[in-house]
Amino acid sequence: MSVWSEAAMIIPTMLGGDWWEITQSLRTSGAWITGTVATLLGGLLIAFIYAAVPFIDRHFERTIMVYSYLGIAVIIFVEVIRRFVFSLQAPWSTTVPPVLFLFMAWVGCSYNIRLRTHLAFNEFRMNMPRKMQFACLTLDAVLWLGFCIIIVVTGMRVTANAADNFQILEGTDNIMKWWFLISLPIAFMMMAGRVIENWYEDYRNLKSGAPLISQAVIGGDA
């Protein structure tokens, strides 16, 4: 089977819902083609949604981050108190918080792309001419997109594998692990959306003469 046929088979296989077949199809080289197209189109769609609905643009990631964070704190805090007072502790209290952390970490990564607050050594870039600055920003975008494609494909493989093996979240009876693991490829698709959104903004700034790079403030938009 050619790589293009493998790529073409992935979406119908996924729609079929058989995890063993999905796992097999994602292991093929064609998964990279489908993954690239899916990440770019998904990113474009997300960027379009963000542009069309500013409320989502502003609040979607923040809501996930904040409530995952508070969920972690509340679960552990309540369970410590329960253990001290009632000598009881739910078995899932040590397994659910880490998967909430998984959500928070990668959605937070996406949010920081939007705010351009990921740690970077910007001193040279800030003193470059505008066209060079735009080239650097474009380079960032290309590198982010490339990385997003890799993680969307490999993250989906990990997710499909967990689903195929009926992995249950430790400490629970019927909560499937892949429900949480899929957050990784989804978050990287959201990152692709943010990258596209940022690059378009940079392009408009280049054309309008607005500053291209400004000092990022961590926590400035909190």
Add this chain to the structure above:
Amino acid sequence: MTDATIITAISLGVTFLFMLGVPVFLIIGYWVIGTSFVLGQTLDNVGAELSNVFVKGFALLAMPLFILTGDLINKSGIARRLSDFAYSILGWLRGGLAMAAIGACGLFAAISGSNSATTATIGSMLHPEMIKGGYDERFSAATAAAGGTVGIIIPPSIIFIVYGYLMGLSISDLFIAGIVPGALMVLAMMFAAWIICTINGWGYLIPLRLGRILKTAFGAWLGFFAIGLVLYGIYTGKFSPTEAAAVTVGFCVIVGLICYPLNRIMHNHGSDTPVDEKSFRDMAVVEGFKLTEVPSITMRSAQITGILAPLIGISVVMQQNMSLLGAQAVIGNFVISMGGFYAVLFTAMAIVFVAGMVLESLPVTIILAPILAPIAASVGVDPVHFAVIFLVGASIGFITPPYGLNLYVASGVTGVPYFRLLKYIVPYLVALVFVWFLVALVPSLSLMLLPN
């Protein structure tokens, strides 16, 4: 082309990208991808590890929670009370406000686990007052940056959590081992501040009054209680560091929510009112916050976690690849070839120092600790002692250019350009390096408080 040549080319390539300002996460990510190809490894490992690091890392949860405690004690007004207390004790000395800023960093660090949160909180709180007090703005910003370094040495500390998690050491033991070195760092930086301020005649003096000290100590009681809560949990082993962090978060939220209405009912003065104009009654409760403010406070912490957590994830994969490439053996042989105990120790310290100049402390720890710690152990350095040596060095990396995170944070919160504050970082750097060597040469400074 040999594998070694390709790996060198990859490493030089990502270094070039770093200089161009590409985010550190991508720098490490592309190094990992490049070396995975050289190793003939599937990239699936990258996707798997970026999930597994978090899904299997309950101990890592202490990191976001101790970041959150920092923002909660800041917003609730507890941090302000701690800094008032520090100033009432140190204000009679020349440069007292600068020393108080460093002391406040130490107290703040005893509740929060983050260096950048410490710098941001104390810097934004005390920088305007230092400017009013006649201090040079560059010195003020440098003080906030340097003071923040103790944020990760005085327990709790997010970097100790990562180190303990990676190296299989008791995080509680590491926390306890950080207490004395952290206190020494505070004292050394205070001494440096005193010398600079005495030479330049900066700052005005306030009289040392017992009444004021007692009042501010009383006002900081909630902060002391939170510090006691953390230390109690760590010392007694009643709860793990992650649970201690969650309990402290819970405590700070409850305090904030109770104090907010109480403060209004009691018609207390706000934080802008000078301490001398406040009564003991005013000092009994802090300002607190409303329930509706909790999400925005959490958001700030979540944003910082969204920067650091992905770095941890990708650095773990980088460390695995370095191990497969045999970097451990190369660096190990180099360090061992230096000679005996002291030569190995000082070579390891030099490597940490140089790495800290160009990398963030998390990647430095994740990459170098698994390489250097076994070598140090092989020449007889206690693992907990080495952890403290390593992490004091990593904390110094926060203020060493070109890549000193605290310098960026201090620059961001004070508005003093990055390059301008470098001049006044040097005295603090000297003081910290002195403490670093002291900690390295006197193991009991780290180990004396550990339970037998």
